[in-house]
Every structure is written in C-alpha cells, then in structure tokens.
Amino acid sequence: MKKYGLIGFPLTHSFSKSYFAEKFRREGIVDCQYELYELPEIQALPAVLVNEPELVGLNVTIPYKQEVIPYLDRLDPACREIGAVNCIKITPLELIGFNTDYFGFKTSLSNWLGIERPGALILGTGGASRAVAQALKDLNISFLRISRSPNPDSGTTRSYEDLTASPQLLQEYPLIINTTPLGTYPNTADLPPIPLAGLGPEQWYYDLVYNPEETSLMREAARRGAKTKNGMEMLHLQAEAAWEIWNEVD
Incomplete structure (x- = not known):
C-alpha cells in the first residue's frame, strides 16, 4: 500500500482527501491511500514519518510551507528560488521539497x-x-x-x-x-x-x-x-x- 497525505493546521477546509479518493476511483488506481495529518506544530512531522512508513508523498498547506524546509534533505532548484514548499517526495534516502503551487x-x-x-x-x-x-x-x-x-x-x-x-x-x-x-x-x-x-x-x-x-x-x-x-x-x-x-x- 502506498500512502500519500496532507500536513497543515487546521485541515477542516481541505478538499485534498476527497480529490485523491475520487482520482483513485476514477482512474482505477489500487493500493493507494490519501490521509490528512493535522499537525498543531511542524515539530510533529518526524513522528508522522516514523509512524507511517508507507508514506511516499505529502502535500503541505498553511501554515507550514516555509516552516517545513529545515526538515527536508534538499529542494528542487525551482522550489529553492521560490522559498516555499507545498509538495514533498519521500524516498528511502531523502525528503525532497517541490512547489506545485x-x-x-x-x-x-x-x-x-x-x-x-x-x-x-x-x-x-x-x-x-x-x-x-x-x-x-x-x-x-x-x-x-x-x-x-x-x-x-x-x-x-x-x-x-x-x-x-x-x-x-x-x-x-x-x-x-x-x-x-x-x-x-x-x-x-x-x-x-x-x-x-x-x-x-x-x-x-x-x-x-x-x-x-x-x-x-x-x-x-x-x-x-x-x-x-x-x-x-x-x-x-x-x-x-x-x-x-x-x-x-x-
């Protein structure tokens, strides 16, 4: 099972979970799951990564698009120029920040x-x-x-x-x-x-x-x-x- 998710606080406004659930259904994508991780503080991110070893990707929303950067191993060059992250690719070796906004x-x-x-x-x-x-x-x-x-x-x-x-x-x-x-x-x-x-x-x-x-x-x-x-x-x-x-x- 591959897991994806969204981190931010609060997440009551988010459509991301329903968007990806519909995408999975519409496109016949199996063995994938998208969850919401509401973090009262960004310092909780490492615990999420430890507790959810199947995570391969995260979206990032308010208020952590800049605060998350110190937790990443590197940034995509375009993302580094912008100075904000809204997408994280999780690999066995590193966390890579991107900006798809x-x-x-x-x-x-x-x-x-x-x-x-x-x-x-x-x-x-x-x-x-x-x-x-x-x-x-x-x-x-x-x-x-x-x-x-x-x-x-x-x-x-x-x-x-x-x-x-x-x-x-x-x-x-x-x-x-x-x-x-x-x-x-x-x-x-x-x-x-x-x-x-x-x-x-x-x-x-x-x-x-x-x-x-x-x-x-x-x-x-x-x-x-x-x-x-x-x-x-x-x-x-x-x-x-x-x-x-x-x-x-x-």
Missing part, C-alpha cells in the same frame, strides 16, 4: 487572463504568495505585495492602510490576488480589508481560496462588476503535478 497558479492565471497582463496586488506574504510572486515575474506582470505588517525596506510591500489611503492603486494594479486564508470555511465571513468602493468592472479578483467556491470578497467584487475566479482550478493543477512528482521514476 507555482505551476498550478501560473497555468490557471494564464488560462483566465488570456493575453491580458494587468498589474497585480498580492494580498498576503505567506508561502503561497511566494509561488504567486514567482509566477507573476515569469509572466512579466508587475506587482505589489500587500501585508498587515509591511517591510519598510521592501519597495514592493505596502500595508492595507496604504491601500485604503491610496485607492488609485486598485486602478494601477487591477489584478487582485488573495493568497491569505481569509474567507476559508468555516470563517466564511472574513475578508481582506481592501477598499470595496474601489472595485469595479476593470478589476480582476483571483482568490486562492476554494472552499467556499465563492468567498465573501469574491461576492463583493462580482457585485461591483469585477471578474472573479477561485482557486479550484489551481488546486486540481497543483495536485496533478504533485502526483506526477511522487510517481516519476528516478
């Missing part, structure tokens, strides 16, 4: 935008935002990071207060990408504190959240005429990329 987001965003390349605001500075930033760089899309605690030494990071005080930023950077967990089930009423009055038909709002399918901010943006997209396609793309990594022959 990058592939999933870049492909999904390109499908959605077509030839458009609007400037972007990245909401959040966690592990997922690093994959998003790298994808935007490779697509030649300019961006600003928006954070609750911006780094004054970084010219690309601004605060939510800055955004409220300078609503013209929503015109200069009409593609808004939420990489935070705000709005995720069960706290579906939460939303990033951006100036809603600045949203309109010229904005594109991409929310990496996929549960619920329409977040509170997606709904508010759509009501004002903005184009919206959730993270479900990205989820499918990154999951399939992880499956290929786990099962490629070295």
Whole structure:
C-alpha cells in the first residue's frame, strides 16, 4: 500500500482527501491511500514519518510551507528560488521539497487572463504568495505585495492602510490576488480589508481560496462588476503535478 497525505493546521477546509479518493476511483488506481495529518506544530512531522512508513508523498498547506524546509534533505532548484514548499517526495534516502503551487497558479492565471497582463496586488506574504510572486515575474506582470505588517525596506510591500489611503492603486494594479486564508470555511465571513468602493468592472479578483467556491470578497467584487475566479482550478493543477512528482521514476 502506498500512502500519500496532507500536513497543515487546521485541515477542516481541505478538499485534498476527497480529490485523491475520487482520482483513485476514477482512474482505477489500487493500493493507494490519501490521509490528512493535522499537525498543531511542524515539530510533529518526524513522528508522522516514523509512524507511517508507507508514506511516499505529502502535500503541505498553511501554515507550514516555509516552516517545513529545515526538515527536508534538499529542494528542487525551482522550489529553492521560490522559498516555499507545498509538495514533498519521500524516498528511502531523502525528503525532497517541490512547489506545485507555482505551476498550478501560473497555468490557471494564464488560462483566465488570456493575453491580458494587468498589474497585480498580492494580498498576503505567506508561502503561497511566494509561488504567486514567482509566477507573476515569469509572466512579466508587475506587482505589489500587500501585508498587515509591511517591510519598510521592501519597495514592493505596502500595508492595507496604504491601500485604503491610496485607492488609485486598485486602478494601477487591477489584478487582485488573495493568497491569505481569509474567507476559508468555516470563517466564511472574513475578508481582506481592501477598499470595496474601489472595485469595479476593470478589476480582476483571483482568490486562492476554494472552499467556499465563492468567498465573501469574491461576492463583493462580482457585485461591483469585477471578474472573479477561485482557486479550484489551481488546486486540481497543483495536485496533478504533485502526483506526477511522487510517481516519476528516478
């Protein structure tokens, strides 16, 4: 039996187990199992690996995409550049970190935008935002990071207060990408504190959240005429990329 799984905390929002269970059923994949490993702290990871010797692959979600790195033997070169891990390949000799968020987001965003390349605001500075930033760089899309605690030494990071005080930023950077967990089930009423009055038909709002399918901010943006997209396609793309990594022959 080959085992795969997801580590993070909390995991009440995750669709990964049902996604892979359906994949196994649909594709006739036998002797495979996908489980959720909810870890209150990343220090619990070694015990999981000892107790689950059949594990050959793990997905990594919030809040451990950066914290997991010291527990790995090496990183895929592209993953090292991003600085965040969402996929681990487990071999008898080593743990190897990858980032399939990058592939999933870049492909999904390109499908959605077509030839458009609007400037972007990245909401959040966690592990997922690093994959998003790298994808935007490779697509030649300019961006600003928006954070609750911006780094004054970084010219690309601004605060939510800055955004409220300078609503013209929503015109200069009409593609808004939420990489935070705000709005995720069960706290579906939460939303990033951006100036809603600045949203309109010229904005594109991409929310990496996929549960619920329409977040509170997606709904508010759509009501004002903005184009919206959730993270479900990205989820499918990154999951399939992880499956290929786990099962490629070295």
